[in-house]
Amino acid sequence: MTNERTEGEKAVRKLVATNDLRIPFSSIYQKIKAYEDTIASGIQGYVNEKSDFGNSVTAAVEYKDKMVARGMRNGIEDFKKQYPRYGAILEGLIQEKRVESEIHLSYCLNEGYKLHDNEYVSVIKDVAGLNDLEAEAIFPEIMKVSDRLKKKKKEGLREILIG
Helix, strand or coil: CCCCCCHHHHHHHHHHHHHHHHHHHHHHHHHHHHHHHHHHHHHHHHHHCCCCCCCCEEEEEEEEEEEEECCHHHHHHHHHHHCCCCCHHHHHHHHCEEEEEEEEEEEEECCCCCCCHHHHHHHHHHHHCCCHHHHHHHHHHHHHHHHHHCCCCCCCCEEEECC
């Protein structure tokens, strides 16, 4: 009897492992995204109050208009109400555009400044629900993986949609 696995068996085992890892990775992604959104919204308040951000960071709120396609259901309903006999008008209503306003927070570390390890560890603790020792233990490995996955290091101005 051989202990070698078939290619099909290896593929299924890899899929099981992938699924087992997707769940915690997805959960952590959702938690860190919510955490990021909460912090960004709070910063919007500081910007609106014209708070002092010190020398190491920059933050600004921008309001941008974005063209979005009109929803098909709305277009069809409007067509039925306004032009019950003219089928050609339906296409125009569906393709109609409307302006939607978005709020973006632009932020960055200023040149010559960097985050301290304890700032990263604090976020890992908050998001993953770990204690100090656990967060400090996995921090170096997370940063190694992060550095490998980044195509280029994010420096300079960053942006997040906050509303």
